[in-house]
Amino acid sequence: AHLDRINAVDEKVHAFLHVDTDGALEAARAVDAKRAAGEELGPLAGVPLALKDVFTTKGIPTTAGSKMLEGWRPPYDATVTRRLKEAGVVILGKTNMDEFAMGSSTENSAYGPTGNPWDLSRIPGGSGGGSAAALAAFEAPLAIGTDTGGSIRQPGAVTGTVGVKPTYGSVSRYGLIAFSSSLDQGGPCARTVLDTALLHEAIAGWDPMDSTSINAPVPAVVAAARHADVKGMRVGVVKEFGGEGYQAGVMQRFNESVELLRSLGAEIVEISCPSFTYALPAYYLIAPSECSSNLARFDAMRYGLRVGDNGERSAEEVTALTREAGFGPEVKRRIMLGTYALSSGYYDAYYGSAQKVRTLISRDFDRAFGDVDVLISPTTPTTAFPIGERADDPMAMYLADLCTIPSNLAGNAAMSVPCGLAPEDNLPVGLQIIAPALADDRLYRVGAAVE
Numbered sequence: 001a002h003l004d005r006i007n008a009v010d011e012k013v014h015a016f017l018h019v020d021t022d023g024a025l026e027a028a029r030a031v032d033a034k035r036a037a038g039e040e041l042g043p044l045a046g047v048p049l050a051l052k053d054v055f056t057t058k059g060i061p062t063t064a065g066s067k068m069l070e071g072w073r074p075p076y077d078a079t080v081t082r083r084l085k086e087a088g089v090v091i092l093g094k095t096n097m098d099e100f101a102m103g104s105s106t107e108n109s110a111y112g113p114t115g116n117p118w119d120l121s122r123i124p125g126g127s128g129g130g131s132a133a134a135l136a137a138f139e140a141p142l143a144i145g146t147d148t149g150g151s152i153r154q155p156g157a158v159t160g161t162v163g164v165k166p167t168y169g170s171v172s173r174y175g176l177i178a179f180s181s182s183l184d185q186g187g188p189c190a191r192t193v194l195d196t197a198l199l200h201e202a203i204a205g206w207d208p209m210d211s212t213s214i215n216a217p218v219p220a221v222v223a224a225a226r227h228a229d230v231k232g233m234r235v236g237v238v239k240e241f242g243g244e245g246y247q248a249g250v251m252q253r254f255n256e257s258v259e260l261l262r263s264l265g266a267e268i269v270e271i272s273c274p275s276f277t278y279a280l281p282a283y284y285l286i287a288p289s290e291c292s293s294n295l296a297r298f299d300a301m302r303y304g305l306r307v308g309d310n311g312e313r314s315a316e317e318v319t320a321l322t323r324e325a326g327f328g329p330e331v332k333r334r335i336m337l338g339t340y341a342l343s344s345g346y347y348d349a350y351y352g353s354a355q356k357v358r359t360l361i362s363r364d365f366d367r368a369f370g371d372v373d374v375l376i377s378p379t380t381p382t383t384a385f386p387i388g389e390r391a392d393d394p395m396a397m398y399l400a401d402l403c404t405i406p407s408n409l410a411g412n413a414a415m416s417v418p419c420g421l422a423p424e425d426n427l428p429v430g431l432q433i434i435a436p437a438l439a440d441d442r443l444y445r446v447g448a449a450v451e
């Protein structure tokens with residue numbers, strides 16, 4: 001049924017870069033056979049899923065939205081891919097994304113933009129716009145995203161779906177094509193909080209293949225999603241996020257969510273996190289710095305595209321020609337920014353200062369979580385904007401992640417859950433919930449109470 005749905009609507013939505021019809025049917029039949037044999041099956045056995053094209057899938061094209069990896073078929077599965085398969089999840093295909101996960105609109109994909117199913121002329125968010133659009137268009141009930149600065153939560157918010165960035169280190173990055181390794185985190189997306197929780201438990205957990213993987217028990221997020229009770233919880237409203245510069249309908253729905261939580265017995269307090277004001281500039285030094293280093297591997301020699309190799313040019317010339325042809329403008333912008341920020345003489349002023357801001361942000365969170373159980377804010381300042389509106393204005397594009405970035409810098413857990421439509425444009429609004437590291441279960445308790 002989901003493959004039929006994809007066939008019917010994906011020409012318009014363009015959520016998928018690759019649909020693995022044969023593999024999906026084979027996986028579904030394998031689950032059927034196990035069921036017929038009386039084998040005990042997990043809760044997600046046979047459930048279809050859309051996988052962001054930044055996770056390696058053995059033998060299945062994996063592009064990270066870039067021409068650089070066009071036609072590449074990885075020789076191995078990412079840990080997330082492997083866990084999904086072990087859970088009997090049916091992987092329908094790979095979803096569209098901003099190139100190497102750099103962007104907030106999916107317009108930076110080398111394979112063309114994805115439409116927001118609520119209004120196809122608008123962006124579905126990014127970088128994981130394909131995964132969110134697949135959910136909103138009912139092409140898949142589950143999806144996987146990655147969140148380096150908001151790429152799970154912001155697409156969730158603007159498509160009326162649920163997205164969670166788990167605690168940094170709780171979902172393995174092995175086989176996740178690296179953008180900014182100290183920030184990248186895979187996570188679950190779905191249309192309901194409980195579905196998201198079931199997927200969370202399937203993919204999270206320690207992995208010896210990822211040196212930053214946390215060796216700690218996965219919080220009981222499914223039980224929390226079923227609990228849905230906020231009585232007595234202390235909920236902090238982040239003072240720095242909201243008000244001026246935010247769309248009126250976004251603030252209206254956010255304020256209603258605050259009142260809903262109060263009426264359900266939560267205690268609401270205003271919390272100030274002054275360093276959050278500097279999160280965006282710090283992020284746009286740290287993420288490009290790490291990306292300039294991570295993307296050095298695309299050298300035309302090891303895998304992917306190779307341009308201009310006529311047997312006479314030097315390796316350096318072929319590498320330069322290939323990187324010029326294979327990377328899009330946003331990726332090049334970031335590699336240049338990052339290379340500059342890391343260069344000798346500038347390192348302390350740029351990268352070093354950004355790391356100090358990162359510490360201040362973590363301290364703001366620590367102070368806040370000494371007082372409250374969770375923090376809340378709007379997920380994004382506006383609803384989905386029209387395709388093309390911010391495409392040539394990187395600064396305007398970067399603002400889409402104003403509220404989501406602090407959690408990446410601090411490595412804690414955060415969710416976006418739908419909280420209604422903005423009255424002025426009838427487009428979805430997201431409520432962001434933030435919990436301390438390794439307290440991901442709190443997101444689900446609060447998210448399930450308000451959804």
Ligand code: GLN
Pocket residue numbers: 101102103104126127146147148149150151152179287401
């Ligand atoms: N939009 C942010 C960026 O462009 C975040 C991307 C992400 O989370 N992958 O870097």
